[in-house]
Amino acid sequence: MNDFTARNPDFATYITESFYRQGLMQTFGAELVTVEAGRVVIEQDFRDALLHQHGALHGGALATLLDTACGFAAVSLLPVGKGISTIEFKTAFLSPGAGTRFRITGQVLKAGRSITFAEGRAVALADKGEKLIATMTASMMTFALNPA
Amino acid sequence: MNDFTARNPDFATYITESFYRQGLMQTFGAELVTVEAGRVVIEQDFRDALLHQHGALHGGALATLLDTACGFAAVSLLPVGKGISTIEFKTAFLSPGAGTRFRITGQVLKAGRSITFAEGRAVALADKGEKLIATMTASMMTFALNPA
């Protein structure tokens, strides 16, 4: 899958800065743990601030983390001066968001000239192994960033 | 559309309590403004804590609000002792999440015995009118709540 080549040599620095500038990622306390060409991994601790009324991770929190991972996976393949806007995503919830820590991976499937397709996986981390709890498929559009 | 009849006479109280017990809704500072049989409306102020790196509302924040509205719309039609779990949702982003306040509506399309289908609309509120910025379609499963 991951035979992508980055066009911006500084993509990892650019993505790291962008990630921690997102108000919502700051709110979540999410951590960016891997940035590769076409693939981004985020980790997130279980926190009361992110739950639904039955005490598990809110589906919207998982969708947010998956969208962020897929989005930055797409950004990693952009040339300088371009940005990514999500057209749509679908998230499926295979198992409840229970656990103490979660790993969310975004992976580009196709990086077209104007449209990028990516998919995401969210797993709950545990001593006995990983459990797949949610998936995402997303499509995103490339746009020209305004010069600063 | 909205010719649904609630089976729990106290659904509005139950949903209001559940909504404000969600850690993530507290984190967002979202407000529950309407609860009807099959339809729920949430409003949300624009807040720095909910943004992406380009300064608009994060797509995940919109998905979270839409999921919450659709989920409680489904809950409004449940008998006492049942809960709702999201199977999946898709969110489409028609326009950037710019504005000062947003209204998010969840509406049940079909409430089956085990599966409920709902759709959501998110609009940016402005003096000159509403602008549709995102939509959701969701499917949810009914499950039996454990007796307290």
Next chain:
Amino acid sequence: MNDFTARNPDFATYITESFYRQGLMQTFGAELVTVEAGRVVIEQDFRDALLHQHGALHGGALATLLDTACGFAAVSLLPVGKGISTIEFKTAFLSPGAGTRFRITGQVLKAGRSITFAEGRAVALADKGEKLIATMTASMMTFALNPA
């Protein structure tokens, strides 16, 4: 909703010709019954050739009709020389595809410069009224047609 204005004055003729040139619509025996700016309606008889093994309309047949309706609804708003390519769609199946005739409507939600968002509804027609059996949300990309 439907305050769209067509840019190609001959869009209805163009869509009618395109519809009946689709091999798959010929295979289905589908009928194009309404073409408006931003809205297209197709009708389809129940046929053995379109069923799944339990004797109802195959979900793929419904998705095909919904995709076609949404796609041509998008085409109705294009200038001359442009075409539409589906990026993705999601179809939800609310009730089995039982009945003798079906009406499938595609409606544009937003026609952007490069991306169009549409939604579709499929209903089973019966003497006692219509029954909603499936919905679609779709995103589509505009591309330049090659000159003939």
Next chain:
Amino acid sequence: MNDFTARNPDFATYITESFYRQGLMQTFGAELVTVEAGRVVIEQDFRDALLHQHGALHGGALATLLDTACGFAAVSLLPVGKGISTIEFKTAFLSPGAGTRFRITGQVLKAGRSITFAEGRAVALADKGEKLIATMTASMMTFALNPA
């Protein structure tokens, strides 16, 4: 991924018979090439009867084949006396449906008691290798078949 165990020892025969009994698969002329516990592969020749107006495979045809592959992948894990009904699916179209033959794979991600999640891949086959042209994610519900 594929560490699933079938509960119906005759699942392959049952699926083969069901596949070729589908009116729509007969119409398409699709071929069932692999049936395993949790995984089904279909192949389909390019045919004029399945095209859209620009001469490539109709998106609805791809969705139909993906839905069929995902559905039978889910069926392969059912006990005797149960059937599968698609709740919803999303299909993404990464590249045009051009080529002479297509391979469509459905793979179960999670087989729950009442809900099964699957994903699908459609590739165009060519001398120089496979090209991913479409993906699906689907959720399906188990129901009790009526005794014959």
